[in-house]
Amino acid sequence: MTNMTSLNSSISRRSFVATAGLAASGLLAGCDSAPSAKPKSADKAKITFCLDYTPNTNHTGVYVAKHEGYFAEEGLDVEIVQPAEDSAEALIGSGQAQLGVSYQDFVANVLSNSPELPIVAVAALIQHNTSGIMSRKEDGITSARGMEDHVYATWEMPVEQATIKDVMEADGGDYSKVEMVPYAVDDEVSGLKAKMFDTVWVYEGWAVQNAAVQGYEVNYFSFKDMDEVFDFYTPVIAANPEFAEKSPEVVKAFLRAVQKGYQLAIDDPEAAASILCEEVPELDAALVSQSQAYLSKQYVADASSWGVIDKVRWARYFAWLNERGLVENKIDVNAGWTNEYLGA
Helix, strand or coil, X not given: CCCCCCCHHHHHHHHHHCCCCCCCCCCECCCCCCCCCCCCCCCCEEEEEECCCCCCHHHHHHHHHHHCCHHHHCCEEEEEEECCCCCHHHHHHHCCCCXXXXXXXXXXXXXXXXXXXXXXXXXXCCCCCCEEEEEEHHHCCCCHHHHCCCEEEECCCHHHHHHHHHHHHHCCCCHHHCEEEECCCCCXXXXXXXXXXXXXXXXXXXXXXHHHHHCCCEEEEECCCCCHHHCCCCCEEEECHHHHHHCHHHHHHHHHHHHHHHHHHHHCHHHHHHHHHHHCCCCCHHHHHHHHHHHCCCCCCCXXXXXXXXXXXXXXXXXXXXXXXXXXXXXXXXXXXXXXXXXX
16 A cells, blocks of 8 residues: 655545535635734734635534634634645644644644644544445445445545545455546536446535435445444644644633534524524535534534544544554554643
């Protein structure tokens, strides 16, 4: 198995991961706001928060915190931006953005390949991995083995393809019988309808809900139900470690505000969906509503509270990456995350 691709080359996966089908908005900007010290009522701490891609329901709590004034209550002035040319990880690691959205496998890539641009996960946006394989209902692909002799849309990352190989072989399938085509669509449902591919890795909270909104019948099976190692954290809120160490109260204040935002999304998903659409009007309101209803049950799920990262699950996935040779340099399985800024 070849080594994991570099951080910058994985941006194509980012467009897949977040919100296929969304037009880039006027929020696109460079992450260049400089942080200030501990927040004060008269002098708000300025934070640049970098999204992973275009705004979507993964980010609802952040937009709710902005809209409802939770950031202001904590003495924060938060600018929400999207990465332009660089990835969110590069911007966070370099300190151009203080916080942003990442994924556990991307954190692993940074730890392995870019130690000079460190990042640390400080909260889980969603408690479990809600991704899996979606296909046309008519094709009857209900498990990984069924991917044999079908076309799979790949974003051409070794960690992705290694995951497909693992789950297929565990299900008695032959990975060599899968035809790979580059992932090149803005909407997975449209790609399935046009028969550009037969199977595609999607996030249930968006693509599967998109199919439901469109009334298009699909099959879907999740990775975490096939092997517990794939129940990794995706997405997460990540911070620049140096900034977090120098300004811990600012990070804690940010997470308190965001936690309130996600709690509103849990308690009243329709109200949260309306807020997100108000903040980002180019979004499809029907899809946002459908997605929000689904994710309202996923933000905390079975965790003790929002944002908590479980050390066993984190280490288990990092160990798998090490064992499969999917990181350039082996990583400490306990590195790259902390709960210390939560609940304070």
